[in-house]
Amino acid sequence: MEAFEKARKFIYKNARPVDLARWQYHFENGSREAVLQALQVYQNEDGGYGHGLEPDHWNPNSTPIAVWEACRILRELECLHSTNPQVQGILRYLASGKEFSEGKWFNQVPSTVSYPHAIWWESPVGVPADNPTVSLAGTILRTGETTLYQKAQAIAETAVASFLNEPTSEMHTLVVYLELLQDCEEIQYQPVLANDRFREILFQQIRHTVSNEPEEWFTSYVSKPSNFFFTREQLLGIFSEELCKKEAQKILEHQQADGSFVIPWQWGTDYPEFFISKQWWKSIAIIKNFLFLRAFLDEPF
Numbered sequence: 001m002e003a004f005e006k007a008r009k010f011i012y013k014n015a016r017p018v019d020l021a022r023w024q025y026h027f028e029n030g031s032r033e034a035v036l037q038a039l040q041v042y043q044n045e046d047g048g049y050g051h052g053l054e055p056d057h058w059n060p061n062s063t064p065i066a067v068w069e070a071c072r073i074l075r076e077l078e079c080l081h082s083t084n085p086q087v088q089g090i091l092r093y094l095a096s097g098k099e100f101s102e103g104k105w106f107n108q109v110p111s112t113v114s115y116p117h118a119i120w121w122e123s124p125v126g127v128p129a130d131n132p133t134v135s136l137a138g139t140i141l142r143t144g145e146t147t148l149y150q151k152a153q154a155i156a157e158t159a160v161a162s163f164l165n166e167p168t169s170e171m172h173t174l175v176v177y178l179e180l181l182q183d184c185e186e187i188q189y190q191p192v193l194a195n196d197r198f199r200e201i202l203f204q205q206i207r208h209t210v211s212n213e214p215e216e217w218f219t220s221y222v223s224k225p226s227n228f229f230f231t232r233e234q235l236l237g238i239f240s241e242e243l244c245k246k247e248a249q250k251i252l253e254h255q256q257a258d259g260s261f262v263i264p265w266q267w268g269t270d271y272p273e274f275f276i277s278k279q280w281w282k283s284i285a286i287i288k289n290f291l292f293l294r295a296f297l298d299e300p301f
Contacts, residue, residue: 048098058273064136065107104130133159138156141183142183144187214247
């Protein structure tokens with residue numbers, strides 16, 4: 001498949017080692033261990049992650065958002081369990097109380113502004129937020145870590161009650177609620193799963209966020225079905241197969257000549273490192289899009 005080969009060449013020319021290893025794991029029979037080794041270099045002594053793992057801020061210090069990003073990769077590898085040394089580090093960081101207040105972790109931390117970053121990491125700093133707190137609570141529940149378990153229970157159950165009282169329509173926040181639901185399904189955590197309204201309203205809010213203009217999906221920073229994609233089965237519980245296949249077709253239509261996809265945002269700051277970050281994001285987008293294509297495209301590659 002020509003689209004696959006173009007994407008592969010872009011990855012090999014431009015991806016970070018961690019994303020090259022992810023590509024190889026998903027599409028070339030690469031090993032989990034290679035991804036874990038590449039991911040480990042972003043982990044700090046306190047167990048958290050930094051060093052630009054989230055490509056839009058290059059803070060070397062541990063931040064909750066970078067820890068969340070690491071958890072997403074570990075979940076992707078099916079390695080999000082308490083026997084994994086990296087997960088043990090994550091749990092140690094989360095137990096430390098750093099960047100945590102009022103029952104939530106911070107989305108932005110003050111030290112980020114001292115390093116190349118996008119403007120949205122500047123304000124508001126040091127403010128407790130659902131993103132990434134809700135997902136991190138699910139991570140703790142999923143691992144069964146005893147020291148933090150009651151804390152995670154309280155966070156998760158409070159978050160669900162808050163969501164039902166005032167459902168959000170913010171795309172990124174909906175993603176972390178969806179990750180919480182997935183983690184609760186994985187361990188059959190009934191205090192969350194028993195509330196059918198949570199799933200119903202969460203899926204309803206996700207559907208409402210998706211742009212009705214498919215042409216915008218790959219040219220503007222808008223919500224689309226793949227933003228909520230983890231597995232085919234899970235996504236078909238939210239969207240119709242017809243809509244998912246429409247996005248798969250749009251992916252092929254909007255692939256650039258070099259194999260990548262448009263990154264529809266700018267940093268809004270003067271850091272030239274954005275142009276490096278942009279290439280990293282293109283590699284991440286390629287992996288995401290081709291996983292989506294594998295799930296919903298009739299033609300194999």
